[in-house]
Amino acid sequence: MTDPDKRLPSRRIADDLRASIESGELASGAKLPSERDLAARYGTARNTAREAISILQTEGLVVAQHGRGVFVRPRTPLMRLGSNRYSRRLRGETGLSPFRIEVTKQGRTPKTECRSVEPAPAPADVADRLGLEGGEPVIRRENWYFADDEPVQVGVTYIPLGVAGDSPLATAKVLGKGSIYARFEDVGYVITRIREEISARMPSPDEVTGLAMPPGVPVIEVLHTSFDADRQPFEVTRFVMRGDLNGLDYNMPIED
Amino acid sequence: MTDPDKRLPSRRIADDLRASIESGELASGAKLPSERDLAARYGTARNTAREAISILQTEGLVVAQHGRGVFVRPRTPLMRLGSNRYSRRLRGETGLSPFRIEVTKQGRTPKTECRSVEPAPAPADVADRLGLEGGEPVIRRENWYFADDEPVQVGVTYIPLGVAGDSPLATAKVLGKGSIYARFEDVGYVITRIREEISARMPSPDEVTGLAMPPGVPVIEVLHTSFDADRQPFEVTRFVMRGDLNGLDYNMPIED
DNA sequence: TTTGGCAACTGGCTTGAGCCAGTTACTGGC
DNA sequence: GCCAGTAACTGGCTCAAGCCAGTTGCCAAA
Numbered sequence: 001m002t003d004p005d006k007r008l009p010s011r012r013i014a015d016d017l018r019a020s021i022e023s024g025e026l027a028s029g030a031k032l033p034s035e036r037d038l039a040a041r042y043g044t045a046r047n048t049a050r051e052a053i054s055i056l057q058t059e060g061l062v063v064a065q066h067g068r069g070v071f072v073r074p075r076t077p078l079m080r081l082g083s084n085r086y087s088r089r090l091r092g093e094t095g096l097s098p099f100r101i102e103v104t105k106q107g108r109t110p111k112t113e114c115r116s117v118e119p120a121p122a123p124a125d126v127a128d129r130l131g132l133e134g135g136e137p138v139i140r141r142e143n144w145y146f147a148d149d150e151p152v153q154v155g156v157t158y159i160p161l162g163v164a165g166d167s168p169l170a171t172a173k174v175l176g177k178g179s180i181y182a183r184f185e186d187v188g189y190v191i192t193r194i195r196e197e198i199s200a201r202m203p204s205p206d207e208v209t210g211l212a213m214p215p216g217v218p219v220i221e222v223l224h225t226s227f228d229a230d231r232q233p234f235e236v237t238r239f240v241m242r243g244d245l246n247g248l249d250y251n252m253p254i255e256d
Numbered sequence: 257m258t259d260p261d262k263r264l265p266s267r268r269i270a271d272d273l274r275a276s277i278e279s280g281e282l283a284s285g286a287k288l289p290s291e292r293d294l295a296a297r298y299g300t301a302r303n304t305a306r307e308a309i310s311i312l313q314t315e316g317l318v319v320a321q322h323g324r325g326v327f328v329r330p331r332t333p334l335m336r337l338g339s340n341r342y343s344r345r346l347r348g349e350t351g352l353s354p355f356r357i358e359v360t361k362q363g364r365t366p367k368t369e370c371r372s373v374e375p376a377p378a379p380a381d382v383a384d385r386l387g388l389e390g391g392e393p394v395i396r397r398e399n400w401y402f403a404d405d406e407p408v409q410v411g412v413t414y415i416p417l418g419v420a421g422d423s424p425l426a427t428a429k430v431l432g433k434g435s436i437y438a439r440f441e442d443v444g445y446v447i448t449r450i451r452e453e454i455s456a457r458m459p460s461p462d463e464v465t466g467l468a469m470p471p472g473v474p475v476i477e478v479l480h481t482s483f484d485a486d487r488q489p490f491e492v493t494r495f496v497m498r499g500d501l502n503g504l505d506y507n508m509p510i511e512d
Numbered sequence: 513t514t515t516g517g518c519a520a521c522t523g524g525c526t527t528g529a530g531c532c533a534g535t536t537a538c539t540g541g542c
Numbered sequence: 543g544c545c546a547g548t549a550a551c552t553g554g555c556t557c558a559a560g561c562c563a564g565t566t567g568c569c570a571a572a
Contacts, residue, residue, distance in 0.1 A: 250339075
């Protein structure tokens, strides 16, 4: 009995390539056969081989480089952002932000850049977390995080005017030693609890360009709220990070 | 000066459609023009219109239905799995699992199904969290979670043989009242801390079929570890959930 | 030795054609 | 009134061809 192999040609090529990748036959970073090559091997049109590669691309397994070839996407180690990133002790001991520590640990060079500090209307979800009216003006701080000049995440922080006042939080791009939470302490807000709401989705076209997202890679969105000793929210930050470079690591007690 | 509109035809169509979706002109669930229709309107080949739709699909904005059309993907409300899902008090008060509460709150019908309970070798990352050798046998429990018979997440729990013994944890698919953590308490393990490691990625082909993943939707993977009063790990669960239906909500104190 | 340019590779995108396979609504026969 | 069949729609997939645009290495001219 001949097995006609019911699978469609494009699927068959994609399945074969995927198997080669998963078995390690095509190692991380390895070059796949060219589209024209695959088409010839499988006796299909070039478009069909192309479709197969497109499937693997949306699965995040490979990346194409114009003029060079298609390569197995290297699985870069995840940057683990821990719940201890707000720890006061760590802040004091090292003087380095957890982001910098993580990136350095991976032998890469960290860089952070504050792109803007300005009043702006609060997005609805943010206003909701801060107990404000939607659209009410707040201080908006936009921060970009890089590893070896590659963007890995963006964080947009929203601070009520009543909290920021005319402190550096509202005016200075560079906040000095001890991260932003030291500055919050300066104006009387000590972070004692946090809430983090996490979701994952595909990036918008803007995010694709801004974060140089490879195809087939989602973003992780974290909506972070900080609470002071009175359990009042005093700051919300929305992080958007490349899913292939970032992971979250929470370690916490069970309450009750 | 004539503006030749440098954008490629497929991009142009995709951009126009995306704009219509974001403006609300094409509402959630609305039907897009057919491929042949779009091609005619823009004066391109059908394949080009098709390519445009494919772009929107990988962005997770639309879903195609064979024979029916292409529709704006409804943004279903996220199911927020909170860190309180391990709370002992909630467990006692309601008798319902947080999953059931959440699904019911959305007016949908929850269902959970234990597909298998059997000894199996521990995956490397799991063994690592449990302080075991890789490949060492553990009890493996596979649970599926549904809302209106639609699969929303899978959880695979790994329990060291020394913990499970021959208790129901190792033998019974149905664990009775008060969730699995009540059974752990029965054998002397009280959950006092958890660690959750979160990442996001595109689903594997198996996950696409198992979870009925729409195109352009990532999965959230949570590697959960439970610690007892002595800070010893006694259980690891790997959750894989549909990114379009699930979100995580952590509320915790800052330690130190 | 250096440098400029070309040839031969790579993927990116489009065309226009065809056939297949779901879905839907209408229509004619019972 | 019901039901089966069919026509006209939808997307799914493939083909064969062409042109464009990056990349790379080689080779000849300066």
